[in-house]
Amino acid sequence: MPHLHCLQRTLALPLAALLTVLALSAQAQEGAAVAAPTMGTAAVGTGASGSQLSTPASAQQAAPGGRAAPAPNAPGNASSNTPTGTGDADAPAESTSGTPQALRRAPTHSQFQQFVKESTGLMLPMYGSELFEATQTYSADAALPPPADYILGPGDEVQMQVWGAVDLAGRYVIDRNGQIVLPKVGAFTLAGVPVRELEAVLRRQLAKVFTNFELNANMGRLRSIQIYVVGQAQQPGTFKVSSLSTLVSALFASGGPTANGSMRNIQLKRSGQTVTTLDLYDFIAKGDKGRDLPLQSGDVIVIPPVGPRVAVTGAYDHAAIYELKTSSSTVGDILSLGGGVPSLASTSKALLERIAPASTPPRQVQDITLDADGLRLPLRDGDVLTMLGISPAFANAVTLQGTVAAPLRYRWFEGMRILDLIPERDALITGDYYKRKNLLVQNADAAQDAGRGVASRVRGLADEINWEYAVIERLNRDTLSTELIPFNLGKAVLGRDPAHNLPLRAGDVVTILSQKDLRLPQDRQTRLVRVEGEVAAPGVYQTLPGETLPQLIQRIGGLTPQAYVFGVELNRESVRTRQQENLEILIRRLEAQAQAQGSSVIANLSSENAAQAQAIQQQQQAQLRSQIQRLKTFRSNGRLALELSTDVRSLAGLPDLALEDGDRVLVPSAPGFVAAFGSVNNENVFIYKPGKTVGDVMKSAGLTEDAEADQSFVLRADGSIIARRDRGGLFGGGFESIEVMPGDTVVVPAQIDRESRYNFVTRAVKDWTQIFSNFGLGIAALKTIKSL
Numbered sequence: 001m002p003h004l005h006c007l008q009r010t011l012a013l014p015l016a017a018l019l020t021v022l023a024l025s026a027q028a029q030e031g032a033a034v035a036a037p038t039m040g041t042a043a044v045g046t047g048a049s050g051s052q053l054s055t056p057a058s059a060q061q062a063a064p065g066g067r068a069a070p071a072p073n074a075p076g077n078a079s080s081n082t083p084t085g086t087g088d089a090d091a092p093a094e095s096t097s098g099t100p101q102a103l104r105r106a107p108t109h110s111q112f113q114q115f116v117k118e119s120t121g122l123m124l125p126m127y128g129s130e131l132f133e134a135t136q137t138y139s140a141d142a143a144l145p146p147p148a149d150y151i152l153g154p155g156d157e158v159q160m161q162v163w164g165a166v167d168l169a170g171r172y173v174i175d176r177n178g179q180i181v182l183p184k185v186g187a188f189t190l191a192g193v194p195v196r197e198l199e200a201v202l203r204r205q206l207a208k209v210f211t212n213f214e215l216n217a218n219m220g221r222l223r224s225i226q227i228y229v230v231g232q233a234q235q236p237g238t239f240k241v242s243s244l245s246t247l248v249s250a251l252f253a254s255g256g257p258t259a260n261g262s263m264r265n266i267q268l269k270r271s272g273q274t275v276t277t278l279d280l281y282d283f284i285a286k287g288d289k290g291r292d293l294p295l296q297s298g299d300v301i302v303i304p305p306v307g308p309r310v311a312v313t314g315a316y317d318h319a320a321i322y323e324l325k326t327s328s329s330t331v332g333d334i335l336s337l338g339g340g341v342p343s344l345a346s347t348s349k350a351l352l353e354r355i356a357p358a359s360t361p362p363r364q365v366q367d368i369t370l371d372a373d374g375l376r377l378p379l380r381d382g383d384v385l386t387m388l389g390i391s392p393a394f395a396n397a398v399t400l401q402g403t404v405a406a407p408l409r410y411r412w413f414e415g416m417r418i419l420d421l422i423p424e425r426d427a428l429i430t431g432d433y434y435k436r437k438n439l440l441v442q443n444a445d446a447a448q449d450a451g452r453g454v455a456s457r458v459r460g461l462a463d464e465i466n467w468e469y470a471v472i473e474r475l476n477r478d479t480l481s482t483e484l485i486p487f488n489l490g491k492a493v494l495g496r497d498p499a500h501n502l503p504l505r506a507g508d509v510v511t512i513l514s515q516k517d518l519r520l521p522q523d524r525q526t527r528l529v530r531v532e533g534e535v536a537a538p539g540v541y542q543t544l545p546g547e548t549l550p551q552l553i554q555r556i557g558g559l560t561p562q563a564y565v566f567g568v569e570l571n572r573e574s575v576r577t578r579q580q581e582n583l584e585i586l587i588r589r590l591e592a593q594a595q596a597q598g599s600s601v602i603a604n605l606s607s608e609n610a611a612q613a614q615a616i617q618q619q620q621q622a623q624l625r626s627q628i629q630r631l632k633t634f635r636s637n638g639r640l641a642l643e644l645s646t647d648v649r650s651l652a653g654l655p656d657l658a659l660e661d662g663d664r665v666l667v668p669s670a671p672g673f674v675a676a677f678g679s680v681n682n683e684n685v686f687i688y689k690p691g692k693t694v695g696d697v698m699k700s701a702g703l704t705e706d707a708e709a710d711q712s713f714v715l716r717a718d719g720s721i722i723a724r725r726d727r728g729g730l731f732g733g734g735f736e737s738i739e740v741m742p743g744d745t746v747v748v749p750a751q752i753d754r755e756s757r758y759n760f761v762t763r764a765v766k767d768w769t770q771i772f773s774n775f776g777l778g779i780a781a782l783k784t785i786k787s788l
Contacts, residue, residue: 110126116384122319124311126263127284127322132251132255150244151194152194153223154178155173155174155243157172157174157221159219159220160215168182168183178192185209199215224243225240225295225298225299230300230303231261231304234258245295247291247295248278248283248289250301251301251303259306261305261306264279265279266278266280267301269301275299276293281323281325307324308327309324311385314389315387316338316342317338317342322334330375330377330378331370331379334385341375342387346388348370349369350370350385350387350388351365352367352368352383352384353383354366354383395506397409398412399508399509400421402517403430404430405426412506417501418493419501464515465512466514466515467489470486470489471487471513472509474505485502522545523545524545526542526661527542529541529543531552531667534564535553535560536559543659550652550656553651553665565649566718567667567668567742568642568718569664569719570665572638573660575638576638582636583634591628594621640719642654642655642720644720671742674692674744675745676697678749679706679751680702681704691739693739694736694738698736701748708748709724710724711748714746714747715745722735
């Protein structure tokens with residue numbers, strides 16, 4: 001309680017009486033604060049400086065005996081030498097609302113902004129308004145030392161250290177009379193002293209009493225000052241700001257001018273006189289703070305209504321509403337605020353919308369240029385300047401695109417032709433080719449699997465050129481339509497044929513196509529065929545135009561002695577795609593039938609045992625969905641049924657079938673067995689013997705009670721199917737007499753009318769042979785279906 005005891009000694013009052021006086025004083029101040037007008041100062045403490053201090057009622061505490069205790073920061077003796085800080089200079093500026101930086105924004109858009117929006121469709125901002133969106137950024141930094149010309153005043157704190165013949169250290173606050181009091185020295189005035197002269201003044205005062213001493217003095221906490229912001233401000237009112245504040249920082253503290261406030265004629269008034277007039281455009285565009293003066297307590301900042309305004313939009317980076325400083329402001333003056341005429345704006349033409357009150361209607365449009373004369377054109381209040389962008393057209397360029405090394409725009413010159421644009425073949429090798437090629441040795445897994453992926457890697461490594469067709473796109477200036485001028489790229493680049501080395505014009509677009517862009521005739525396509533099994537040289541081969549299966553095998557060395565020609569397997573991608581489509585159609589039909597069956601069962605449920613019947617129906621539906629999901633996992637193999645003669649033994653017996661890209665040929669060795677599958681007692685493979693018939697196999701396997709013998713068929717090793725119903729003979733005798741071949745499979749389906757777990761699928765298919773002929777599914781799929 002150092003302040004309290006000092007006050008007690010000064011007033012010679014008992015401690016209890018002193019507490020009563022302070023409590024009454026605090027209550028009086030609280031009442032005065034409540035009754036204060038709206039323009040009163042904010043609640044900011046000033047410590048022992050003698051300036052007003054307002055304490056919120058919530059901070060007051062009850063003293064013993066029901067008396068109110070004094071506020072923690074109650075003012076002490078104005079001439080006290082006890083070190084005391086004000087705390088004002090460290091706090092942000094506060095307004096009459098008592099809420100720092102929580103600005104009540106004025107209406108954001110002016111009538112002129114609405115007028116411009118109706119004309120251009122754009123709500124343009126006021127130039128410089130974005131700077132006031134973060135006002136705290138521009139508040140005065142009280143942690144910085146005051147400048148040398150800073151003038152001391154009441155509330156400033158001086159830190160002083162004296163050593164030598166006398167030791168003295170302390171913090172001294174200049175009182176309301178502008179003085180401080182030093183022990184043995186007394187009171188003397190520091191108000192009005194510049195910081196640069198502080199030590200000299202202190203040294204003179206101490207030298208009157210002491211000798212042989214050294215002295216160091218600097219500023220502690222700085223005082224706050226009270227200013228007024230009036231006019232077209234976002235938050236007009238009274239502010240307490242740091243004594244280091246300037247006109248600009250105070251404007252930021254108040255939120256800056258409104259949309260209807262001037263940024264070019266802001267006035268600072270002091271003692272009824274205009275001290276300076278600030279043009280914020282000079283500060284924003286040039287960083288000029290020549291008219292940004294330090295503030296003093298009682299200063300008034302006046303923001304008058306905005307002056308004449310113009311709008312700049314279009315090909316301009318700083319499209320906004322600008323205020324004209326004088327009636328002689330020109331187009332160049334306004335554009336210079338944003339760096340001048342941008343390089344992307346056309347200087348040959350700009351549009352100026354102007355209000356001419358004497359005309360009817362009063363609005364007019366003028367064409368102006370942005371050359372030296374046009375930039376000197378004076379602007380008027382209400383003008384809207386629209387800057388046009390430059391044309392994106394190139395005056396001397398041709399474009400090369402497509403399957404090329406560098407798809408770019410190239411310089412066009414008089415007499416330029418195709419060979420000038422594509423001088424060599426390397427210009428048609430894409431950069432991705434080398435990237436993909438380099439990755440072949442950077443991926444260890446890919447390097448190990450290189451043998452299995454030869455065909456796919458060859459197809460994807462290089463983008464093969466369509467040498468027969470390339471095209472020039474040219475704009476017809478007369479009809480403004482695009483013309484296509486085709487030419488033979490191979491004859492132009494490879495053959496150097498003058499007839500196809502076409503002349504080019506500025507603006508042409510030359511497109512080089514790959515073989516993937518257009519489907520070419522078979523003899524021009526690259527066809528890669530994989531040949532495996534019992535051939536002289538298994539591998540991946542590029543076929544010749546029109547080359548057939550036996551011709552390719554003969555070209556690579558023919559068959560080995562172990563080759564089983566009847567079992568040659570040819571898988572083709574186009575066939576696999578069609579088979580897979582058929583399988584997906586079947587699955588969709590099954591899903592529809594399952595849903596219809598479920599709906600029919602539910603509709604026919606009787607009231608008796610309805611719950612049990614419904615549970616059974618739900619279980620069956622779940623099984624059906626499981627079967628359909630299993631079918632969705634099947635993938636067609638794309639095998640072609642070659643329908644070979646059973647006595648085929650050489651390449652001459654193979655069909656003259658032209659090969660396609662992606663074909664896979666497998667020549668197996670002769671198997672030594674035949675198989676039986678389906679509703680047979682012995683579902684197994686049996687040793688093949690020449691002359692064995694279908695009947696022999698069925699007899700060896702044995703038919704079950706539910707076997708549907710009339711639906712039996714043979715899945716032959718060449719991929720073809722022989723069904724019982726397709727063979728003559730009474731009771732199918734002709735079918736049972738068919739001689740089986742090595743690798744054949746005899747299939748005996750179950751009766752459809754007997755409910756089994758997989759009959760739902762067979763009822764929908766109607767014919768087991770469709771599973772193999774239409775869907776491209778093998779014996780493995782047949783076994784899977786049976787397990788459903």
